[in-house]
Amino acid sequence: MQALPQSLLNSVERSRENSRLKRLTKLQADCSRLGMFDASQLHAALDDPNVAEHYQQWAKRIDELRITALAGGVNRGDRRALFHLIAAFKPDEVLEIGTHIGASTVYLASALASRPGAAAPTGRLTTVDIIDVNDPAAKPWLRSGSPCSPRDLLARLELDWAVEFIAQPSLTYLSGAERKFDLIFLDGDHSAATVYQEVPKALRCLNPGGLILLHDYFPNGKPLWSNKLVRLGPWLALNRLAEEGCELRVVPFGELPWETKLGSSRSSLALISSGQSPVA
Numbered sequence: 001m002q003a004l005p006q007s008l009l010n011s012v013e014r015s016r017e018n019s020r021l022k023r024l025t026k027l028q029a030d031c032s033r034l035g036m037f038d039a040s041q042l043h044a045a046l047d048d049p050n051v052a053e054h055y056q057q058w059a060k061r062i063d064e065l066r067i068t069a070l071a072g073g074v075n076r077g078d079r080r081a082l083f084h085l086i087a088a089f090k091p092d093e094v095l096e097i098g099t100h101i102g103a104s105t106v107y108l109a110s111a112l113a114s115r116p117g118a119a120a121p122t123g124r125l126t127t128v129d130i131i132d133v134n135d136p137a138a139k140p141w142l143r144s145g146s147p148c149s150p151r152d153l154l155a156r157l158e159l160d161w162a163v164e165f166i167a168q169p170s171l172t173y174l175s176g177a178e179r180k181f182d183l184i185f186l187d188g189d190h191s192a193a194t195v196y197q198e199v200p201k202a203l204r205c206l207n208p209g210g211l212i213l214l215h216d217y218f219p220n221g222k223p224l225w226s227n228k229l230v231r232l233g234p235w236l237a238l239n240r241l242a243e244e245g246c247e248l249r250v251v252p253f254g255e256l257p258w259e260t261k262l263g264s265s266r267s268s269l270a271l272i273s274s275g276q277s278p279v280a
């Protein structure tokens with residue numbers, strides 16, 4: 001049987017995502033706590049040679065863990081971008097939605113726990129997944145080809161003290177969270193309907209000046225890589241929020257100074273910062 005062309009699959013996904021999104025009533029999104037981080041600050045962060053040196057020290061240790069690149073975790077180039085962003089933005093409290101095998105978790109934790117020049121450990125990470133990613137009976141990491149649980153990966157790096165694991169749906173966690181965060185990374189269910197609900201709740205969980213980071217953000221709903229695949233959810237959700245008057249700006253990471261996937265250096269990471277501009 002012949003495979004359907006990716007462009008056809010993309011249009012099917014677009015109409016499915018749109019129809020689920022339209023069923024949701026308008027939500028109030030208060031952007032007043034959002035901080036500002038523009039494209040020039042982002043590129044300065046990615047090009048910072050001091051961070052690059054610090055990253056190389058961690059990357060050597062992390063590579064020994066043999067985190068698989070084939071299990072839907074954030075790709076290695078994007079993980080490096082997370083490390084640089086943390087080093088530049090210097091959040092104290094970070095929330096990750098979507099732990100999975102812990103690929104991004106490990107890089108967020110290593111950057112948070114050890115800023116260059118800091119005399120003491122500097123930050124904490126809370127990571128949420130709809131399943132118990134460390135369940136010793138079900139061992140979900142094995143299904144994804146990862147050698148050990150996210151908690152064990154962190155323990156091997158002596159970073160387990162810096163991370164709290166929560167097994168809950170994102171919307172439940174964000175509705176009840178008492179803690180506030182400087183950076184919230186949304187990498188869970190990437191559907192438009194879920195991201196449309198996650199962002200207003202995440203905005204309420206931010207410390208003043210905080211930022212939200214998206215994964216699988218495809219600017220203008222266009223493919224980023226040669227495989228032509230598009231995940232439309234985050235982009236459709238942010239478009240709707242902007243159309244409804246939410247004062248936010250999406251800053252896509254674009255081309256990184258290193259390889260990401262499929263022989264390219266393109267990234268699907270994007271920051272939600274304050275400001276008013278059309279959502280690309």
Ligand SMILES: C[S@@+](CC[C@H](N)C(=O)[O-])C[C@H]1O[C@@H](n2cnc3c(N)ncnc32)[C@H](O)[C@@H]1O
Pocket residue numbers: 072073074097098099100101102103104105128129130131168169170171187188189194
């Ligand atoms: C793309 S993976 C995250 C990859 C991870 N950041 C990494 O680099 O290894 C998405 C994860 O989100 C989780 N997830 C899906 N829907 C969710 C929801 N509504 N709330 C919380 N987690 C969810 C899935 O169980 C899955 O582990």
